[in-house]
Amino acid sequence: MRIEQDLKLGFKDVLIRPKRSTLKSRSQVDLNRQFTFKHSGKTWSGVPIIAANMDSVASFEMAASLAEHNVMTAVHKHYSVEQWGEFVANQTADVLQHVMVSSGTSDADFIKLSEILSLSEDLTFICIDIANGYSEHLVDYVRKVRQAHPIKVISAGNVVTGDMVEELIIAGADIVKVGIGPGSVCTTRVKTGVGYPQLSAIIECADAAHGLGGQIIGDGGCSCAGDVAKAFGGGADFVMLGGMLAGHEESGGEVVEQDGKKMVKFYGMSSQSAMDKHSGGVAKYRAAEGKTVLLPFRGSVDSTISDIMGGVRSTCTYVGAASLKELTKRTTFIRVQEQENNIYGKE
């Protein structure tokens, strides 16, 4: 046994210090970023926010709506190839360029992934996502997908430390997905005691990835636009959101009525609800590592995503960053013991 004494931080442990700025208006801030990816050589530009590959968040409808804001959707892995076929046939190239195709790591996943990708050349992003990205099996799978799809942009995860970021990039990932346990409907830390405070994970993993010419996605734990700004400020190239985009018309969650109010089901992909739906229940040897919640129905995702983007634009003006790309360089975090004033309830 060993204890690491370095303090690791989450979003709630810091605020961003304001700095002098020459910007006159938040409208001057450009949230679009352009990346050229290490292995695939592909160039992409857009707003680097991604709807999380959960079946009560990242539906086809979500992808179509978010693409209008230049935002990405990691469409969840439970659509059939036929459903993908129909979606691809009805969407523009621009929408498809804002879509990631999610995949697990089984042989069946590999075949399905290739079938989906063959539907359109405009599908360029692959999101290989398993709970425990430290598995050697993931590294082998990334190598296999890289070999089969040399010009696709591959994201793989989830991990939280620089050593594993490097290993995945060397194996063929362009982007590494970072986050173990921070999610809004995640119970991994409770069930297993494993995890890593998300802001420190982002800072350390971004450093490792950028050193090799790769990118990272800060995945999970953002509960407000300020957290999204902190994730970008810490060095995340992309930020993935589950709960913040759940509960909308486009989210795909089941709508139920509770005390006369319209509510939407939102659950972790490792929850009992998800396993009942997709795997015929929780296997005997494992425990659910996610929960199920009911959220008030929030209407269309348009106003929510605009609100998030407005918040991050404002962050940029507070620190004098004319574009999102400059935000990390201009970010100084201060450690704090208090965040917002909640006297009249939480925002």
Ligand SMILES: NC(=O)C1=CN([C@@H]2O[C@H](COP(=O)(O)OP(=O)(O)OC[C@H]3O[C@@H](n4cnc5c(N)ncnc54)[C@H](OP(=O)(O)O)[C@@H]3O)[C@@H](O)[C@H]2O)C=CC1
């Ligand atoms: N970022 C995070 O903190 C987490 C995210 N999730 C999300 O939920 C989805 C579904 O998760 P889940 O069904 O748990 O697993 P995955 O779909 O990620 O499982 C992938 C494979 O890894 C094996 N595995 C070995 N050890 C573990 C472990 N400790 N946790 C999970 N799988 C393990 C599984 O086999 P076997 O089942 O036989 O062990 C399975 O074959 C993930 O793809 C991810 O999107 C889930 C948990 C944590």
Ligand SMILES: Nc1nc2c(ncn2[C@@H]2O[C@H](COP(=O)(O)O)[C@@H](O)[C@H]2O)c(=O)[nH]1
């Ligand atoms: N431990 C678990 N993590 C999960 C589960 N389902 C999803 N996730 C992770 O959460 C993020 C989204 O986080 P949020 O804070 O923005 O809601 C998602 O991308 C996954 O990495 C789960 O069942 N267990």
Ligand SMILES: [K+]
């Ligand atoms: K995810």
